[in-house]
Structure formats: C-alpha cells, structure tokens
Amino acid sequence: MASDPAPAKSMSRPLSPHLGIWRWTATMAASITHRATGLALYAGTILLAAWAFAASRGEAFFAPVGAFLASPFGTLILFGYAFALLFHSINGLRHLYWDMGRGLGVKTARMTAWYAFAASILLAVAIVAAGVSARGG
Amino acid sequence: MTHKGTAGFIAQRASAVLLLPLVAWFLYGAVANAGASFEEMRAWIGAPFNAAMMGLLILVGGFHMRIGMNEIIDDYADKGFRGVFKLLNLFACLGAAALGVWSLYVLSS
Numbered sequence: 289m290a291s292d293p294a295p296a297k298s299m300s301r302p303l304s305p306h307l308g309i310w311r312w313t314a315t316m317a318a319s320i321t322h323r324a325t326g327l328a329l330y331a332g333t334i335l336l337a338a339w340a341f342a343a344s345r346g347e348a349f350f351a352p353v354g355a356f357l358a359s360p361f362g363t364l365i366l367f368g369y370a371f372a373l374l375f376h377s378i379n380g381l382r383h384l385y386w387d388m389g390r391g392l393g394v395k396t397a398r399m400t401a402w403y404a405f406a407a408s409i410l411l412a413v414a415i416v417a418a419g420v421s422a423r424g425g
Numbered sequence: 426m427t428h429k430g431t432a433g434f435i436a437q438r439a440s441a442v443l444l445l446p447l448v449a450w451f452l453y454g455a456v457a458n459a460g461a462s463f464e465e466m467r468a469w470i471g472a473p474f475n476a477a478m479m480g481l482l483i484l485v486g487g488f489h490m491r492i493g494m495n496e497i498i499d500d501y502a503d504k505g506f507r508g509v510f511k512l513l514n515l516f517a518c519l520g521a522a523a524l525g526v527w528s529l530y531v532l533s534s
Contacts, residue, residue, distance in 0.1 A: 326493050333486060337521040340528035347463040354460075370452065377448050380441050387438060415452055423460025 314401035315394075321405075322379045325372040332369050358423065367416045374415075375408035433492050440489040447482040454478075471533040479529050487522035491515060 310316065342349035356362045382400050385391045391400060454475065458466055469475055494514045502510050 323497065327497070330490050330494060333490060334517065334521045337483075337524040337528070340532070341524045343463075343466075344528040344531035350463045350466070358460075373448055373452065377445060380445070384438060384441065415456055419456045419459035422456060 314398050314405070318379055318382070318401035318404055321375060322383075325376040325379075328368070328372045329376060332372065363416065363420065366419065367412055370415050371408055371412040374411050375404060378408050379404045433495070437489065437492045437496075440485050440492070443481070443485045444489055447478060447485065450478050451482055467532050470529065476529060476533045480526060483522050483525035483529065487518045487525075490521075491518040494518070 339353055342353070357366060379401075382391065382397075382404060385400075391397065454469070458469055461469065470479060491514055494517075495511055498507055498510045498514065
C-alpha cells in the first residue's frame with residue numbers, strides 16, 4: 289500500500305454498480321435490467337396515463353395514436369414495453385423466490401437469470417406478433 | 426423511507442404479488458383489443474370486470490412505482506436532495522394514478 293498515490297482524504301467513494309471493473313455475469317445483467325425496466329415502466333406508465341386521458345377527451349385523440357402504434361417504430365415501442373413488463377414480472381418472480389430463501393445458489397441464480405431473459409424476449413415477440421396479426425396489419 | 430425499510434420491503438413485495446395477475450390480464454387485454462375501434466375499446470373497458478382490473482392495476486401499479494423509485498433515489502441521490510426527489514416522485518405517481526382513474530371513469534361511463 290506504500291505505493292498508493294491517493295491519500296485517503298481525497299478518495300471519493302466509488303459509484304455503484306462498479307461497471308468498469310466487474311466481469312459481466314447473467315445475474316448482474318438481470319439485476320441491472322430489472323432496475324432499467326423498472327425505470328422504463330415508470331416512464332411508460334406516465335405516458336400510458338397521458339394517452340388514456342387524451343383518449344377520454346374523444347375519438348379525435350384516440351385514432352392518431354393507433355395509427356402511430358401500427359407503424360414500424362410504434363411496433364418497436366410496443367415490443368419494448370411488452371419486454372419491460374414481462375422481464376420485470378418474470379425477474380420479479382425470481383426475487384419473490386429468493387425472498388423465501390430459495391434459489392440463491394450461484395448456479396441456480398445464473399440459470400434462472402438466463403431463463404428470465406429468454407422467457408421475456410420470447411413472450412414479448414409472441415405477444416406483439418399476436419397483436420399485429422389480430423389488428424390485421 | 427429512512428427507518429421504514431422493512432415496511433417498504435413488505436409493501437413492495439405484496440404489491441408485486443398483486444401486480445402479477447393484473448399485468449397478465451393487461452397483456453391479454455392489449456392483444457385482444459389490438460386494432461379495436463374507439464367504441465369497441467370503450468365497450469371493453471366499460472365491462473365491470475375489465476374496469477375493476479384496470480382500476481386495480483392503476484392503483485397498485487402507482488403504489489409499486491413509488492416505492493421502487495424511492496429505492497433508486499436512496500441509492501443514487503445526494504442526501505440533501507432525497508426529500509425533494511421523493512416528494513416529486515410522490516406527485517408523479519399520484520398524478521399518473523389520478524389521470525388514469527379519471528380517464529377510466531370517463532371512458533367506461
């Protein structure tokens with residue numbers, strides 16, 4: 289420690305998560321994605337409330353949003369929203385399972401992290417595809 | 426949430442459990458109404474079961490959102506700003522929930 293150039297006084301506390309020095313793992317990615325999807329859903333829910341309010345003012349405000357959601361970019365937004373909702377729910381199940389004191393082993397936690405990613409992506413694709421075919425686009 | 430960690434912990438998990446069936450219903454409803462006309466959408470959301478589920482989703486979702494954002498504020502915000510951010514968070518969640526419930530009332534009546 290003699291060669292440590294920084295005096296203790298001037299050291300600032302590291303920011304968490306330590307993205308620069310930690311090796312990425314599925315569990316870490318799932319944890320970060322859980323928080324990121326939580327934030328995305330926070331914003332998405334406020335947008336949804338604004339849209340619901342606009343729709344409550346009448347059909348003139350409802351139709352353009354439907355047209356936008358039918359566009360490729362709108363469909364991408366729908367996919368992102370579905371993925372965020374599904375990932376946060378499925379990974380939330382992992383958290384509830386952990387809270388019962390189960391599934392905390394490293395191997396199990398890594399496996400369920402991969403499952404959460406795979407299941408939410410597959411389900412989001414299936415749901416958006418079902419929606420697109422249902423509206424006949 | 427200082428000194429209220431356990432209450433927040435339990436409230437977050439209880440609301441999470443409630444949200445699971447509500448979110449499943451919401452995704453089903455979104456697919457079932459894809460491409461619906463304005464009147465079709467109104468008729469669907471006006472059905473008692475759907476209106477009740479939507480209302481619960483708005484209220485429980487807003488509650489869950491507030492706790493989650495408070496946790497993020499605790500993790501990243503400077504101590505002196507936490508109170509202000511948490512107050513803004515409360516306003517945002519209450520505002521979104523109020524907007525949602527009001528719109529649900531108008532659309533379903």
